[in-house]
Amino acid sequence: MEQHPRSKRPRRRPVFTFILLLAFVLAAGAFALMWRPALAPQQRAPSFDAATVQKGARLAALGTCAACHTADPARPYAGGLALATPFGTVYSTNITPDAQSGIGQWSEEAFTRALRAGVSRDGHLLYPAFPYDHYTRLRHDDIHALYAWFMTRTPLDAPARPNDMRFPFGFRPLVAFWNLLYLDQATWQPDPQQSPAWNRGAYIADALSHCGACHTPRTRLGGTDQRRYLDGGEAEGWYVPALNAHSPSPLPWTREHLASYLRTGIAPGHAVAGGPMQGVVENLRLADDQDIDALATWLHGYLQKAPAQARPAPAALRSGGLASPDAGDPDAARMRLGREVYATNCARCHEAGRTPGSGGALPLQQAIALYDPDPRSLIHIVRGGIEPPDGEPGRWMPGFGAILDDAQTAALAAYLRRYGAQQAPWPEIEDSVRKAKQP
Amino acid sequence: MTTYQLSVNGRGHSVDADPDTPLLYVLRNDLQLNGAKFGCGLGQCGACTVLVGGEAVLSCLMPVAAVGARKVRTVEGLGTADAPGRLQQAFIAEQAAQCGYCIAGMIMRAEALLARKPSPTDAEIRRHMAPNLCRCGTHMRILRAVKRAAGSPEGKA
Numbered sequence: 001m002e003q004h005p006r007s008k009r010p011r012r013r014p015v016f017t018f019i020l021l022l023a024f025v026l027a028a029g030a031f032a033l034m035w036r037p038a039l040a041p042q043q044r045a046p047s048f049d050a051a052t053v054q055k056g057a058r059l060a061a062l063g064t065c066a067a068c069h070t071a072d073p074a075r076p077y078a079g080g081l082a083l084a085t086p087f088g089t090v091y092s093t094n095i096t097p098d099a100q101s102g103i104g105q106w107s108e109e110a111f112t113r114a115l116r117a118g119v120s121r122d123g124h125l126l127y128p129a130f131p132y133d134h135y136t137r138l139r140h141d142d143i144h145a146l147y148a149w150f151m152t153r154t155p156l157d158a159p160a161r162p163n164d165m166r167f168p169f170g171f172r173p174l175v176a177f178w179n180l181l182y183l184d185q186a187t188w189q190p191d192p193q194q195s196p197a198w199n200r201g202a203y204i205a206d207a208l209s210h211c212g213a214c215h216t217p218r219t220r221l222g223g224t225d226q227r228r229y230l231d232g233g234e235a236e237g238w239y240v241p242a243l244n245a246h247s248p249s250p251l252p253w254t255r256e257h258l259a260s261y262l263r264t265g266i267a268p269g270h271a272v273a274g275g276p277m278q279g280v281v282e283n284l285r286l287a288d289d290q291d292i293d294a295l296a297t298w299l300h301g302y303l304q305k306a307p308a309q310a311r312p313a314p315a316a317l318r319s320g321g322l323a324s325p326d327a328g329d330p331d332a333a334r335m336r337l338g339r340e341v342y343a344t345n346c347a348r349c350h351e352a353g354r355t356p357g358s359g360g361a362l363p364l365q366q367a368i369a370l371y372d373p374d375p376r377s378l379i380h381i382v383r384g385g386i387e388p389p390d391g392e393p394g395r396w397m398p399g400f401g402a403i404l405d406d407a408q409t410a411a412l413a414a415y416l417r418r419y420g421a422q423q424a425p426w427p428e429i430e431d432s433v434r435k436a437k438q439p
Numbered sequence: 440m441t442t443y444q445l446s447v448n449g450r451g452h453s454v455d456a457d458p459d460t461p462l463l464y465v466l467r468n469d470l471q472l473n474g475a476k477f478g479c480g481l482g483q484c485g486a487c488t489v490l491v492g493g494e495a496v497l498s499c500l501m502p503v504a505a506v507g508a509r510k511v512r513t514v515e516g517l518g519t520a521d522a523p524g525r526l527q528q529a530f531i532a533e534q535a536a537q538c539g540y541c542i543a544g545m546i547m548r549a550e551a552l553l554a555r556k557p558s559p560t561d562a563e564i565r566r567h568m569a570p571n572l573c574r575c576g577t578h579m580r581i582l583r584a585v586k587r588a589a590g591s592p593e594g595k596a
Contacts, residue, residue: 344502
């Protein structure tokens with residue numbers, strides 16, 4: 001009787017040992033994948049020449065670092081901005097050279113590793129809300145200049161706010177698997193077929209400005225879907241327009257329009273930056289004009305393939321008011337309400353010729369948001385308006401969030417889509433209106 | 440014409456108006472509350488700012504039909520010449536008005552901020568007040584006045 005279990009044991013042992021060994025190998029592999037050493041703290045801040053610091057300032061503007069790392073303009077780069085992601089809310093960190101709460105103890109090696117591999121000085125893995133999957137392709141001299149810029153800022157005491165991640169994403173080592181899928185540390189290669197300006201623009205767009213982080217759709221795992229590069233994505237509940245052949249713009253983008261838009265947020269007679277793009281433009285205005293022109297050259301290469309480039313803009317796009325709903329419109333009641341909202345609220349600025357003194361608001365048949373695949377951005381603009389960045393002149397549009405109710409907002413969106421853009425109706429406009437109201 | 444029941448500065452009013460009449464016209468012409476001003480009529484200047492349901496709105500853009508049951512507050516509801524409210528007192532103390540045309544709107548927009556955030560930072564005040572314009576150029580004094588009111592207890596300055 002006693003022999004029975006004993007006689008079984010020798011037969012089990014090899015399987016058991018194998019499982020144990022396998023578990024050990026997997027654990028060791030996972031550990032090697034997830035563990036990164038802490039790098040020694042730096043005692044004294046290095047010094048830099050003024051030219052390097054200035055170069056770093058212009059690169060930081062192109063990298064739009066302040067868009068996330070500055071929550072309060074009075075405390076630049078002190079972090080604290082909340083970034084809502086499908087995996088939880090990440091708070092940007094303090095990247096001033098404060099020894100305790102900032103990056104004051106970071107050597108250039110630690111700074112480089114953070115940009116190239118997404119690893120903090122103490123060895124913990126950074127969340128990819130920080131776009132190191134782009135910064136990884138920065139040239140060494142550019143990283144050096146960025147380091148010089150940040151290490152010479154005023155140190156501010158601002159401890160990192162704890163992130164609010166959904167289970168199991170609070171466990172940072174999991175990011176190692178994301179890195180396996182989405183972090184490509186290959187160095188950036190110029191395209192010999194293209195001009196030097198195009199290549200400069202391509203490098204800035206990819207390695208610094210990380211345009212694709214918002215303008216390319218993301219996979220369910222939160223990586224950019226490279227097969228659909230610049231195909232349109234989302235940010236902060238806004239639709240972020242495609243910048244390639246799928247661009248929704250009804251008017252062709254010229255290189256001059258693009259340069260002006262990137263530099264000032266306004267492409268006269270074409271588009272005004274709204275939503276998350278305003279923060280980008282606020283950064284770009286501090287960049288070199290030459291670099292902005294290079295970005296425009298590169299972007300134009302993609303936007304040239306959009307259908308609007310090929311045909312002359314139809315006359316209806318150029319001028320004239322929006323039509324009244326057809327009597328036979330299948331959605332006639334809602335269209336009539338939308339038309340009424342348009343006539344009482346929008347037309348006095350937007351309908352060309354009615355009020356020449358109104359500062360030339362865009363005729364709405366030209367507004368890109370009407371041609372988006374969904375109504376999110378239009379609804380945000382209607383509700384919140386457009387504000388120029390602090391201290392900048394620009395077009396001001398008042399928000400109508402407190403003035404229009406949900407049914408009116410939805411009807412306006414439906415009417416503008418049909419009689420402004422003459423596009424197929426958006427489904428579920430009411431749902432978008434409800435979501436836009438959530439803080 | 441439709442009859443609307445409005446609650447303005449704590450008092451009930453019955454007003455006959457076309458649904459698309461701007462709230463500003465009703466306040467000034469029907470209720471003789473002339474604090475809020477007509478500036479541009481296009482929501483570009485902020486002189487007509489009043490509170491509707493606690494939010495700063497441009498009353499030249501808001502049709503009276505859109506007010507509904509929300510309570511309206513104008514500068515007259517904050518205090519009188521003899522007993523000015525804390526923002527009014529702070530604007531006097533900082534001598535923030537030159538011609539004064541924009542001031543009622545400025546005060547009401549500031550009131551919306553202080554009700555929501557009693558101690559705003561300088562940057563928050565700047566950002567919040569951005570929609571309202573002053574053509575005399577007293578913006579710096581206006582910002583100081585809002586700061587002063589924010590630092591004072593409710594009701595006093």
